[in-house]
Amino acid sequence: MPRKSLRQELYEELDYVALKIVDLRWKNAITYFNDDLDDEFSSDDSLEPIIITPPSPISPILPSDLDSGLLSSSDSSDLFHDQDLRYSHLLDAIQALRNETKRARVLNQLQERPLRAPQLHLLEHFAEFHPHLFRKKLRVYPAVFNCILDHISDHPIFQSRSNNLQLPVAVQLAIFLNRTGHYGNAISPEDIGQWAGVSVGSVINCTHRVMVAILDQHDEFIGIPCTASEDAEEARKFVEERTCHGWQAEFLQQTEHPLTCMRSRQYMVKHFTIGNQGTPLIARCIVPAPASL
Numbered sequence: 001m002p003r004k005s006l007r008q009e010l011y012e013e014l015d016y017v018a019l020k021i022v023d024l025r026w027k028n029a030i031t032y033f034n035d036d037l038d039d040e041f042s043s044d045d046s047l048e049p050i051i052i053t054p055p056s057p058i059s060p061i062l063p064s065d066l067d068s069g070l071l072s073s074s075d076s077s078d079l080f081h082d083q084d085l086r087y088s089h090l091l092d093a094i095q096a097l098r099n100e101t102k103r104a105r106v107l108n109q110l111q112e113r114p115l116r117a118p119q120l121h122l123l124e125h126f127a128e129f130h131p132h133l134f135r136k137k138l139r140v141y142p143a144v145f146n147c148i149l150d151h152i153s154d155h156p157i158f159q160s161r162s163n164n165l166q167l168p169v170a171v172q173l174a175i176f177l178n179r180t181g182h183y184g185n186a187i188s189p190e191d192i193g194q195w196a197g198v199s200v201g202s203v204i205n206c207t208h209r210v211m212v213a214i215l216d217q218h219d220e221f222i223g224i225p226c227t228a229s230e231d232a233e234e235a236r237k238f239v240e241e242r243t244c245h246g247w248q249a250e251f252l253q254q255t256e257h258p259l260t261c262m263r264s265r266q267y268m269v270k271h272f273t274i275g276n277q278g279t280p281l282i283a284r285c286i287v288p289a290p291a292s293l
Contacts, residue, residue, distance in 0.1 A: 116193070
């Protein structure tokens with residue numbers, strides 16, 4: 001079940017309180033009008049047959065007694081209108097809070113922004129002195145990274161017409177490779193943004209741009225050979241050696257040779273190197289897995 005947003009939770013809480021206030025306002029009105037009806041019925045009782053009783057001494061009616069009767073009726077009416085006015089003010093305040101929640105772009109804005117510790121500058125050091133650490137972070141060697149960078153740097157997706165300049169293509173590619181090379185919580189935009197020292201929106205935009213640029217290189221670097229060709233037969237043998245005989249018909253060949261072949265419950269993911277020797281590119285192709293899985 002998807003989690004409700006903070007804005008939606010605030011809407012529901014405000015609506016719940018508003019319904020409670022409307023219910024109390026309604027009950028207050030019912031109580032007031034019922035009291036008025038009781039007073040009318042009690043006044044109608046004076047029309048019943050008069051029972052003659054022996055005369056009693058006449059007691060003087062003081063003006064204060066009349067005033068007290070008038071004030072009690074007036075106080076009841078004033079109390080009702082005062083309570084009803086308070087309920088109206090509460091409903092207006094709730095509506096104002098709802099409008100403010102709707103207009104607010106950021107809810108619960110932090111007073112102090114979280115600190116970031118960018119580590120992109122370490123990649124240059126890793127590429128020169130510790131290539132294995134470079135590959136551990138981006139899942140490719142520096143030579144592969146540079147080759148990919150050369151092929152996608154001129155893509156129009158990286159040309160911005162706004163006043164806000166994009167990040168360098170190398171930084172965007174590093175962010176993309178870090179996300180695609182890992183899984184789980186490690187690839188969340190928040191964690192990648194903490195690592196790269198950029199915002200969450202920048203992480204998402206960089207991922208989309210690099211993905212578009214790489215997919216546009218598909219036809220240039222990936223080709224499917226004929227099933228009767230020598231390349232196809234070599235691919236079948238490779239898949240059979242690395243997996244099983246039942247998988248030897250599932251293959252995808254390229255200009256060089258496949259590296260690994262992994263399988264999951266629904267898909268078979270194959271990794272390949274493509275391009276010239278010494279500067280290969282990494283390509284991944286997801287194809288339906290055999291029904292025997």
